[in-house]
Amino acid sequence: MNSTSINSKTPSSLNGVTWFPVRSRKDVNLEVERLKFEGITSIRLGIDCAKFNTKKGLRWYDWLVPTLAESFHLELCFDNFSFAPEGTHSKRHSLSEIVEHFIIKHGQHFNEVELWRNPAKRANEEICENIYSEDVVFTATWAKRLGKKVSLGGIQTVDFEWITKLISCQFLSTVDYLKIDKETEDDWSTNTRFYERTLRSLFEAKGVKTQIKTSEIPMRNLLTSGREIAC
Structure with a gap:
């Protein structure tokens, strides 16, 4: 799933995901004041897992x-290393460890987490026989155990077989929302x-209570211009 670069001064809806790259805290404070002036009260905050795995990012x-x-x-959306350079294997913290960090340290600030499948896994790997061994499934289960609502985001048509596997193993009882991605696959x-x-229809037939939502508005990417600055 790719983000859409938007100039920080361009008004846009916050129904997408908001990204704050590692930069000056002053820049963020200015952006916060601008959003408050626009009447924004809710943000779906994107967490770049690869950036988190750096001292500066943490x-x-x-x-x-x-x-x-x-x-x-806030609702936190975890990209599951979707933006990491291809071939990158140095993950000091896994997806589940990163989500756990946010819940344990900052859980009082949000009630819901949204988890994405890694695109590389979608494209190159067969569905695991043990579905709970997949990182996004294990992480969703752990986040639910830690008291958060859980969404699976960025779901695409190629995920249909994966979804049916989740239904058959009754995993979707863990998931509050399934969010179909309509914005990035023209x-x-x-x-x-x-x-x-x-x-x-499948959910109704199988008695699955998970709600289905669709995303149609491009993700919001703030403060994308200029070099990164240590905080």
Whole structure:
């Protein structure tokens, strides 16, 4: 899933995901004041897992989350190393460890986490026989155990077999929302309405209570220009 670069001075909806790259705290404080002036009260905050796995990134998020929580209702969205360079294997902390860190240290600031599948796994790996060995499934289970609502985000048509596997093993009882991605796959976006109807019918037939949502508004990427600055 790719983010859309938006100039920090350009008004746009916050129904997408908001990204704050590691930069000056002063820049963030100015952006917070601008968003408050626009009447924004809720932010879906993107967490770049690869950036978190740096000393600078960890300090940044430990400052950013409570800072934003002073002014906005937060939902945290974890990209599961979606933005990490291809071939990168140095992950000091796994997805589950990163999510656990945020829940344990900052859990009072948010009630819901959204988890994405890693695109590389979607493209190159067969569905695990033991579905709970997949990192996003294990992490969702752990986040639910730690008291948070859980969403699976960025779901695409190619995930249909994976979703049916989740249904058969009754994993979706852990998941509050399934969010179908309509914004990044133009090749099949015209078919997502049929895909959504199919999933709804399947959920009804199997007694699955997970709610299905769709995302149509591009993700919001703030403070993208200029070099990164240590916080």
